[in-house]
Amino acid sequence: MNGRVERTAGGVIVEPPLMNAVVLDRFGGVDELSSRRIPLPEVGDDDVLIRVEYAGVGSWDAAERKGDFDGAFGIPTTFPYVLGWDAAGTVAAVGRNVAGFDVGERVYAATMPVARGGFYAEYGVVEAEFVARVPDRVPTEQAGAMAWDALTALSGLELLDLRSHETLMVFGASGGIGHLAVQLARHRGIRVLAVASGDDGVALARRLGAERAIDGRREDVLAAAYEFAPGGLDAALVTAGGGIAERSLRAIRKSGRIAWPNGVLPVPVTAPDATVSYYDGDRSRAATDRLNAIIEANSLVVHVARTFPLERVGDAHRALSDHYVGKLAVKVA
Incomplete structure (x- = not known):
């Protein structure tokens, strides 16, 4: 130096x-x-x-x-x-x-x-x-x-503003943002359907608190979603784009909400029935204070x-x- x-x-x-x-x-x-x-x-x-x-x-x-x-x-x-x-x-x-x-x-x-x-x-x-x-x-x-993954996950969950026991699909649940979103959602008491990738991804999502975890490349996501929430899911946080993600959003009820971080590509070709909010992660002092408070109360892996x-x-x-x-x-x- x-x-x-x-x-x-x-x-x-x-x-x-x-x-x-x-x-x-x-x-x-x-x-x-x-x-x-x-x-x-x-x-x-x-x-x-x-x-x-x-x-x-x-x-x-x-x-x-x-x-x-x-x-x-x-x-x-x-x-x-x-x-x-x-x-x-x-x-x-x-x-x-x-x-x-x-x-x-x-x-x-x-x-x-x-x-x-x-x-x-x-x-x-x-x-x-x-x-x-x-x-x-x-x-x-x-x-x-x-930092960026946790703050992006936290910002998305705050945007969705779900109550305890409401249902959330985390798409890309074994990735950087997704595996943290699973834990932050469980901290709020939200019921999480995790759509992950690979046996190791499914195992990780389950270990981190997802109520149900499936492999999105090998399983029928729509069937799993309606089994998890027969009336339709309350919300989705999408951390990986593509055709499977776009089709999966049909499981979100029309009055539901979808959070989609800017930079997650490709974005849907056909707009889903539920409202999609594209957003950036909040990296301000206020946001890191909220993140740290959650970590202190509930360990984040x-x-x-x-x-x-x-x-x-x-x-x-x-x-x-x-x-x-x-x-x-x-x-x-």
């Missing part, structure tokens, strides 16, 4: 401190990811500098690596570009306007890599508004893979399928195309 000092005829030049990172110099395939040392991000007055220990790896990372998000946020792309939307580690420094965080304290955060870089690096800088303490009962590895060292983040991106349940992560420090 230390910077380098050089003496020249004109005086002393102090180069910025450097860190290890995985960067893109252009968008493209996995082979465009390369490891090298780059300057630490600058810490603004309202920022927290995090020494990253674990970072999450999600399907959106691959899309971003290919350039699918280029210009999507109204900010020009600059290289080298550092991916990584969520992470956990310890506080390394804080801006002068930041109170309530101590150096060395365990924290997690959700960020957007554009324009100051993401978490595939030894250090990441995030506005304090989007940083939260890691609850004592959550291992740092799980916290590193948690973040299932990390595989963890890769930072220098093998390319293998993590390749693994995104394989079958796995839960979330992938990279170990940075």
